[in-house]
Amino acid sequence: MVYITVHQSPAYHHITFDELFSQTFSEAGLVRSNESNTRTYRAASASRTFTGTLSPHWLIGRLCEFNESTKDLRETADRHSLYRRFFIPKRSGGLRPINAPCPALMDALRRLKRIFEDDFRALYHTCAFAYVSGRSAVDAVRRHQQNESRWFAKLDIHDFFGSTTPDFVMKMFSMVFPFSEIVKLPQGREALSAALDLAFLDGGLPQGTPISPLITNIMMIPVDFELSRALRDLGGQRFVYTRYADDFLISSRQDFSVEKIEKLVADTLGGFSAPFRLNEKKTRYGSSAGSNWNLGVMLNKDNNITVGYRRKRTLQSMLYNYIRDRSAGVFWTLEDVQRLQGELSYCRMVEPDVIDAVVAHLNEKLGADIRAYISADLRSAKTLA
Numbered sequence: 001m002v003y004i005t006v007h008q009s010p011a012y013h014h015i016t017f018d019e020l021f022s023q024t025f026s027e028a029g030l031v032r033s034n035e036s037n038t039r040t041y042r043a044a045s046a047s048r049t050f051t052g053t054l055s056p057h058w059l060i061g062r063l064c065e066f067n068e069s070t071k072d073l074r075e076t077a078d079r080h081s082l083y084r085r086f087f088i089p090k091r092s093g094g095l096r097p098i099n100a101p102c103p104a105l106m107d108a109l110r111r112l113k114r115i116f117e118d119d120f121r122a123l124y125h126t127c128a129f130a131y132v133s134g135r136s137a138v139d140a141v142r143r144h145q146q147n148e149s150r151w152f153a154k155l156d157i158h159d160f161f162g163s164t165t166p167d168f169v170m171k172m173f174s175m176v177f178p179f180s181e182i183v184k185l186p187q188g189r190e191a192l193s194a195a196l197d198l199a200f201l202d203g204g205l206p207q208g209t210p211i212s213p214l215i216t217n218i219m220m221i222p223v224d225f226e227l228s229r230a231l232r233d234l235g236g237q238r239f240v241y242t243r244y245a246d247d248f249l250i251s252s253r254q255d256f257s258v259e260k261i262e263k264l265v266a267d268t269l270g271g272f273s274a275p276f277r278l279n280e281k282k283t284r285y286g287s288s289a290g291s292n293w294n295l296g297v298m299l300n301k302d303n304n305i306t307v308g309y310r311r312k313r314t315l316q317s318m319l320y321n322y323i324r325d326r327s328a329g330v331f332w333t334l335e336d337v338q339r340l341q342g343e344l345s346y347c348r349m350v351e352p353d354v355i356d357a358v359v360a361h362l363n364e365k366l367g368a369d370i371r372a373y374i375s376a377d378l379r380s381a382k383t384l385a
Contacts, residue, residue, distance in 0.1 A: 002176070085097060122176075125228070127241050130245040137295035153250045163204060176218055224241075237256060239251065334378070
């Protein structure tokens, strides 16, 4: 079995009979560009449509070149010496270990990432939203908003990156085109295994490298495909499924059994002999009538995505204090201005009209130009630095 993923074609407006009859149509308009959407197909084998333009030996050669140039890194006796370990706070509490590669390893893993993306043209299932250019957590929630979903199940994988083993990655890559084609050749399997080996630490994928997220999105294509397919019309009920790294979000317009959904996800993972498991303590189920927070935003009872009134009030206070301090000749540090700019940009991405109204109100009330002030302070701070 092989899973083939391609970019989804743009959607254009179809000319209706009335338009054709009355000759009132113009050029077909673009309905959706689908710039980040993909489509995955499952087949017994890849057809010549896909393999005809593929050169397995050239791809293997690219991997062999990479492996030769990184031989010293792979043969380092203590791989921990290639990383700097530190901890960051988790949103749910506790600390998350981050392993940042040394410059030489970072450069090597970035090169491997480019080989996978450019030469292998590796993509992701359309339900995957984490670590994908042009996609965000908000875009994932918008999928559920478009369905007008009212009931939501959030499931979490325990130690997703750390539990991902080299054997499992090779097994899943062997099912994903075009990796599926090169592993048919002994030298191809050996070259891919050696290249992937450099991405692992202590038998798992370390968080903090440029390649770990891409590897997970590729290896999860079969899982995402099977889950999405099974949920499309489960029990006559339409579900929407998105995955953001290890967070599974499944929703529907009607109430449903979270236990059945949990079992379906667990059985699907088990069907691929996945080395990780669901963290059942973190499974959450509820409706948009309650506190429906997902991936840092809320999809409320009115089917609007919001950052929440507390965060908006905090942002408004930050902007107010920033303007008053600046007017008094007290200039914030570069780090504080960057933090303010980041918070303003994020909240505006989620609720543009609301945040624009907040900014306009403060500008008028205090005789300010917040965006011009932030830009000027960032330029000034960077020049002084």
